[in-house]
Amino acid sequence: MTSRNNQLLLLTFLSLATAAAGCGDTEVGSTKSPPFVRTQVVSKVGYTPSTCLTGEVKARVQTNLSFRVSGLVTERSVEVGDHVTPDKILARIDPTEQRADVVSAEAAVRSSEARVRQTEAAFERQKALIKDGFTTKRDYDQAEEALRTAQGSLEASRAQLASTKDALSFTELRAAAPGIITARNAEVGQVAQAAQTMFSLAEDGARDAVFHVYEAAFLNKTESNVVSLSLVSDPKITAKGVVREVSPSTDTASGTVRVKVSITDPPPAFTLGSVTFGCVRLAPRQVVLLSASALDSSTDSPAVWIVDPATLAVTLKPVSIASYETEKVVIDGGLEPGERVVTEGAKMLRPGQIVSINDGAQS
DSSP states (O other): OHHHHHHHHHHHHHHHHHHHHHHHHHHHHOOOOOOEEEEEEOOOEEEOOEEEEEEEEEESOEEEEEOSSOEEEEEEOOOTTOEEOTTOEEEEEOOHHHHHHHHHHHHHHHHHHHHHHHHHHHHHHHHHHHHHTOSOHHHHHHHHHHHHHHHHHHHHHHHHHHHHHHHHHTTEEEOSSSEEEEEEOOOTTOEEOTTOEEEEEEESSOEEEEEEEEGGGGGSOBSOSEEEEEESSOTTOEEEEEEEEEOSSOOTTTOEEEEEEEEESOOTTOOTTOEEEEEEEBOOEEEEEEEGGGBOOSSSSOEEEEEOTTTOBEEEEEOEEEEEETTEEEEEESOOTTOEEEEESOTTOOTTOBOEEOTTOOO
């Protein structure tokens, strides 16, 4: 029984060995066909890209309003978003101290006026007496000097009165121009310091779209300074703008440069604070457009496979990328018109490999 089992095992081993040998002979005798690839003949086309960013609509002129004197805020009459007219009272501070100063200055003026009348009468008497020789030149000069001194004191008192009246008027904070209140820092009961910002006013009139642009964007030349604007909330509402100001410095926190675009005839929907989409067209240039699948990912720098028209052998060639777009790549250097680039089937290629161009190759 054991001998029969050994014979069966030997026959099974021999049959497996024979089958394996037959498979090996078939593989050695076969010839591997070149891989099929799709290609595109390089040709340059006109390309006018655009750069788009989001920004915010702001007033051309924004003013910070503050009291010119210190005091306790007793009244506030506006809120953020309110539209104000020129000279509208926005807030008041307690005027008790300023009114007392006015009363004191008025008393000083009355005292100075009385002093002037007194010295003027004395001078007129000396003037009449000196004509008849009944007084001395010294007394005459002293009377004249007293009058000039009194007149000077009166002028100083009147100036002080005007100053105190101004200070009293400064207890009322008024709008300098028509506009919209965009910020408020004043509260009733708060002690306001002179020159402390109480309100921010966005004045009516010209509007700007303000963008924060990365420095790299300035490396590209633009076709013009005209910017196409549209509202993010409703892209159908559009406007045109012109670059008005480019900040000379970079924001250290964000690494961006502030660019102000003057909006030409802004539609009513372009309200303060609206988020707008701004696009500017770059200068046209000649480039090569390829499918994104044409790029080889085996190297550190961008490259594509070039097919030799005579031998159908492929070589890897570095290229310069201008920009990446949806399913396409824009190449502005490294390729010459007439070269044939592999656009599909490039993943498994190696330098010098012979390929077979698919009948659907692009030309």
